[in-house]
Amino acid sequence: xxxxxxxxxxxxxxxxxxxxxxxxxxxxxxxxxxxxxxxxxxxxxxxxxxxxxxxxxxxxxxxxxxxxxxxxxxxxxxxxxxxxxxxxxxxxxxxxxxxxxxxxxxxxxxxxxxxxxxxxxxxxxxxxxxxxxxxxxxxxxxxxxxxxxxxxxxxxxxxxxxxxxxxxxxxxxxxxxxxxxxxxxxxxxxxxxxxxxxxxxxxxxxxxxxxxxxxxxxxxxxxxxxxxxxxxxxxxxxxxxxxxxxxxxxxxxxxxxxxxxxxxxxxxxxxxxxxxxxxxxxxxxxxxxxxxxxxxxxxxxxxxxxxxxxxxxxxxxxxxxxxxxxxxxxxxxxxxxxxxxxxxxxxxxxxxxxxxxxxxxxxxxxxxxxxxxxxxxxxxxxxxxxxxxxxxxxxxxxxxxxxxxxxxxxxxxxxxxxxxxxxxxxxxxxxxxxxxxxxxxxxxxxxxxxxxxxxxxxxxxxxxxxxxxxxxxxxxxxxxxxxxxxxxxxxxxxxxxxxxxxxxxxxxxxxxxxxxxxxxxxxxxxxxxxxxxxxxxxxxxxxxxxxxxxxxxxxxxxxxxxxxxxxxxxxxxxxxxxxxxxxxxxxxxxxxxxxxxxxxxxxxxxxxxxxxxxxxxxxxxxxxxxxxxxxxxxxx
Numbered sequence: 001x002x003x004x005x006x007x008x009x010x011x012x013x014x015x016x017x018x019x020x021x022x023x024x025x026x027x028x029x030x031x032x033x034x035x036x037x038x039x040x041x042x043x044x045x046x047x048x049x050x051x052x053x054x055x056x057x058x059x060x061x062x063x064x065x066x067x068x069x070x071x072x073x074x075x076x077x078x079x080x081x082x083x084x085x086x087x088x089x090x091x092x093x094x095x096x097x098x099x100x101x102x103x104x105x106x107x108x109x110x111x112x113x114x115x116x117x118x119x120x121x122x123x124x125x126x127x128x129x130x131x132x133x134x135x136x137x138x139x140x141x142x143x144x145x146x147x148x149x150x151x152x153x154x155x156x157x158x159x160x161x162x163x164x165x166x167x168x169x170x171x172x173x174x175x176x177x178x179x180x181x182x183x184x185x186x187x188x189x190x191x192x193x194x195x196x197x198x199x200x201x202x203x204x205x206x207x208x209x210x211x212x213x214x215x216x217x218x219x220x221x222x223x224x225x226x227x228x229x230x231x232x233x234x235x236x237x238x239x240x241x242x243x244x245x246x247x248x249x250x251x252x253x254x255x256x257x258x259x260x261x262x263x264x265x266x267x268x269x270x271x272x273x274x275x276x277x278x279x280x281x282x283x284x285x286x287x288x289x290x291x292x293x294x295x296x297x298x299x300x301x302x303x304x305x306x307x308x309x310x311x312x313x314x315x316x317x318x319x320x321x322x323x324x325x326x327x328x329x330x331x332x333x334x335x336x337x338x339x340x341x342x343x344x345x346x347x348x349x350x351x352x353x354x355x356x357x358x359x360x361x362x363x364x365x366x367x368x369x370x371x372x373x374x375x376x377x378x379x380x381x382x383x384x385x386x387x388x389x390x391x392x393x394x395x396x397x398x399x400x401x402x403x404x405x406x407x408x409x410x411x412x413x414x415x416x417x418x419x420x421x422x423x424x425x426x427x428x429x430x431x432x433x434x435x436x437x438x439x440x441x442x443x444x445x446x447x448x449x450x451x452x453x454x455x456x457x458x459x460x461x462x463x464x465x466x467x468x469x470x471x472x473x474x475x476x477x478x479x480x481x482x483x484x485x486x487x488x489x490x491x492x493x494x495x496x497x498x499x500x501x502x503x504x505x506x507x508x509x510x511x512x513x514x515x516x517x518x519x520x521x522x523x524x525x526x527x528x529x530x531x532x533x534x535x536x537x538x539x540x541x542x543x544x545x546x547x548x549x550x551x552x553x554x555x556x557x558x559x560x561x562x563x564x565x566x567x568x569x570x571x572x573x574x575x576x577x578x579x580x581x582x583x584x585x586x587x588x589x590x591x592x593x594x595x596x597x598x599x600x601x602x603x604x605x606x607x608x609x610x611x612x613x614x615x616x617x618x619x620x621x622x623x624x625x626x627x628x629x630x631x632x633x634x635x636x
Contacts, residue, residue, distance in 0.1 A: 001272065002340045002424040002431060007077040007143075009441045010419030015452055017418060017436040019579060020360060024415040025075045027367035032068050032408055033087060035401045041065055042091060047098045049111040057107045060125040060406065063179075065091065066132035067409035069149075073139035074416035088140065092149045103155035105133070118163065119221060122176040122214045122241065130156060131180030138186050139417075150190075157187055161195045165202055173213045174203045176241055178259050181266025182333070185273060197273055204263075204270045204279070208246045212238060232307060240309060248278055252289045256309045257302030257322070258406075261330030268337040283338060289313075290331075291350055297525060297539055297629065298361070298546050298616055299354025300374050302327045314530035318377035318630060325362030325371055325407040328354045329414050336421060339433070343426075345500025348433045349479040351421070355434075356454060356544045360617040362411050365579050369398035370408045376616075378627040379559075380551075397620055428467065431474040431501065435459045435518075445470040445508075453518075454543045455573050455582040461514040470508055474501040475516055478544065483519040488512065518543070522569045522584060526633075537630035538563050540584055540613055542571055547584055547613035551625025554611050555590060558626050561611060562589045562634035569613075577614070578621055584613040589634055606634075 012018035036042045040055025041064055049057055072088050075081070099105045106126055109117045118126060130153075137153040140146065160180075164171050175181075184200035187193070206213075238244040240255040242263050253260050264286060271279035293313040295301050300323025303311045308322055331354050339347035362371045401408065423440045424431040430442055435453040439446060444467035451459040461473075477484055477500055486495055486502060489512060495502045504514070520543040527534035540547040549558050569586035577583060589606040619627050 002343055002426050004336070004340055005420050005423035005425065005440065005442075007074055007417055007420045010422055011078060011439045012419060013437045013439060013450075015437040016454060016580070017434075018438075020363075021415050021418055023365075023367040024071075024363075024412055025079055028363070028408075028412050028415075029068070029072060029075060029084070031368050031400075032071075032412055035405070035408070036065060036068060039401070039405075042094075044107045044111065045091065045094045045098055047107065047110045049107075057112055059108045060129060060404070062105075062107055062129035063125065063132040064405050064409050066129070066136040067406075067413050070132070070136040070139045071409060071413035071416040073136065073143045074413060077143045078419065085144065089146075092140075092152070096148060096152055099152055099155065103157075103159035105152065105156050106130070118171060118173075120176075120217065121171075121173045122217060125177050127160075127175035127180045128177040130160065131175075131183035134180070134183040134187055138183075138190050141190070154187070154191065154193075157184065157196060157199075161199050164199060166206075172206065173217065174207045174243070176214075177256075178203075178242070178263035178266060182262065182269055185266065185269035188273070197270075200266060201270050201274060204247060204267050207263075208238070208243045208249075212243060214238060214241075214243060240307065247282055250282065251285060252313070253286045253294060254310055256307070257327040258308070258324060258330050260310070261301070261327060261334050265330065265333045265337055268334065268341060272337075272341050280341075287334075287338065287347075295350075296321060296323055296358070296376060297353075297527075297541075298323065298357035298374065298376060299331065299350065300324075300328055300358040300376070301331055305373070314528060314532070316527075316531050317533050318628075319375060319379065321373070321375045321377075323358060323374040323376070325359065325374060326410050328358035328362065328374070329410050332359065332414065332421070340424060343431075343499055343501075345433075345476045346479065348476055349500070352434060352478065352544045353546075355421075357546045357616050359411065359414065361619065362407060363415075364398045365618065365621045369400050370402075370411065371398050372402055372404075372407050376548075376629045378620075380624055380626055397624060428469040429472040429474065430470070431476070432461070433476055435476075439464070441465075443467055443469070452573075454545050455580075457517050457520045457543075459516045459518070461516070463508055463510055463512040466508045466510050466512070472503060472505045473508075473514065474498075474503055475514070476501050478518065480523070480541070480544065481518045481520075485515075485517040487515040490515075520571075522571060524563075524565060527630075534630050536633045538565070538633050539629050539631070540569065542582065542584065545582070546616045546629060548616040548619050548627055548629045549611060549613055549631070550619055550622070550627050552622050553614065555609065557590075558628045559632075560591045560593065561609070562591060562606065562632045564589075564634040578618040581615055581618060583615075586611055586613075588631075 012021050041061045044057040069088055072084050106129055134153045137149040141150040181200045181203050184196045188196040232240050242255050242260055267279055268283050294310050296316055302308055302322045302324055303316050305320040305322045308324055332351050335347040335351040358374060361374050422434045422436060422438060424433060425442050435451055437450050439448050446465040448462045448464045453459060486493060495504050522542045525539040525541055567586055567588055569584050571582050571584050573582045587608060588611050590609045592605045592607055616629060
């Protein structure tokens with residue numbers, strides 16, 4: 001197993017990711033804190049809410065607070081901030097006073113649904129909230145070494161170990177919304193308490209066994225009905241929450257996309273910790289199904305707008321793509337785990353795709369507004385008229401906050417922890433997974449990376465300090481890169497490629513320089529022909545960046561544009577455009593309308609026009625308008 005880099009060991013110095021992390025730290029954390037205050041999420045943790053008062057607590061509010069605290073913890077690891085620490089400590093003090101004697105802690109069930117705890121695991125979010133609180137407590141402890149929050153959550157976790165399991169008198173249930181599985185593994189790794197590993201393993205393996213726990217649960221309470229019970233056919237309701245069969249029997253990734261990927265993250269953790277090869281084979285099987293049949297070109301997942309879930313294979317509509325920001329983040333979690341366990345760069349290829357496209361699209365340039373869903377095509381008039389039947393949180397443009405606000409604090413915690421995804425280590429060996437200007441220290445070795453990636457092809461790595469034990473540097477060659485150049489101290493060198501990584505072993509010295517040039521041609525992408533929505537369409541990509549057309553840069557009617565495989569494009573870097581980015585330009589054709597609704601093919605004519613494409617992650621940061629990724633393909 002590789003070790004993920006400590007957040008404290010990585011410092012972003014400049015560039016695209018640096019700017020994202022900086023705006024998250026300086027703007028987003030405060031913006032979200034204010035939203036948590038205004039909506040009552042923080043006040044309700046005092047457990048003093050009364051009926052008929054405003055800001056009625058919801059089942060998942062605790063998770064919003066927890067993810068924000070986790071984001072703060074990661075940010076504090078590299079940028080100490082006494083004011084931020086004070087805010088977090090005040091919340092922790094409130095939780096300590098509000099925790100019940102037996103360790104239970106949940107604002108909804110201690111103020112609104114008193115006496116109903118753990119009676120409706122399928123539809124409620126008790127264990128989901130517990131998982132996020134546990135993760136936040138671990139992050140805060142590891143950064144500050146303050147153990148109050150961790151102690152609070154250990155008491156809660158100890159209660160869960162008593163309540164759930166296979167013994168007589170225990171509940172044989174599992175969470176309706178997975179998350180606690182991976183949190184318990186983290187808690188086990190921090191405390192070495194094996195009961196937390198055992199409970200995580202139980203939750204992973206018990207799910208979907210017969211008789212199905214959710215059926216038994218429903219028999220006891222006929223009012224256990226949620227929105228999804230009305231819109232999902234009865235035969236598929238358990239599949240929606242990945243409980244239709246035991247995990248070792250599952251052959252495809254199904255159901256609610258966030259739940260599915262949190263579950264897979266927990267499965268991967270349990271598989272590694274228990275050396276369960278069959279569980280790891282399941283991870284391989286479901287990963288392949290996901291990336292080969294159910295993932296958007298942006299890395300977005302979950303194509304069903306109505307129920308936030310996977311649809312059938314190759315069903316990837318663009319205009320009603322759900323592609324929830326939280327699902328993209330969950331895919332980052334899963335692929336990173338698989339990379340650490342197997343050292344295979346194919347997982348980082350997926351992680352990079354979803355990070356640069358499906359995740360970063362979820363937050364505005366100024367760090368104050370967010371996407372819940374991330375469509376790949378927008379006809380603004382259709383959105384304005386709601387002819388697509390859009391959910392309230394899927395209107396045009398990013399929102400300041402949501403009633404279901406899972407995505408804003410989730411993207412904040414990912415960006416705060418982003419440094420830990422850039423590097424990994426194997427004892428004294430160093431892996432560079434993502435390329436960005438940064439410094440990294442592993443034991444007595446310090447690397448300085450300078451690059452304008454993903455806009456520029458060149459990555460320079462300088463050995464600022466080298467220990468005698470450091471011998472091997474691994475550099476990822478992305479799957480999209482077909483040609484590359486490697487030099488050490490200005491000389492071309494031979495190196496071996498292992499699972500997508502260039503392996504460079506030598507006696508390193510302070511001042512050594514490695515230059516890696518990753519060829520970044522503009523490439524045209526087509527979909528598998530089974531993706532009916534993209535038949536006769538092309539998309540543009542350069543490096544890891546997927547491009548889109550916005551109406552503000554192009555014609556009024558983006559849908560009248562046609563591109564051929566021979567059309568030439570050029571790239572241009574503009575430091576003043578959208579915070580600094582590379583855009584594409586090219587000459588294409590536009591179909592000339594004769595203003596008739598239908599006409600003969602022989603009457604169709606085209607005219608030349610020029611288009612400008614920007615990174616998809618940066619769309620709708622200017623004026624509203626139409627947007628497309630997939631452009632009509634011309635065969636003439």
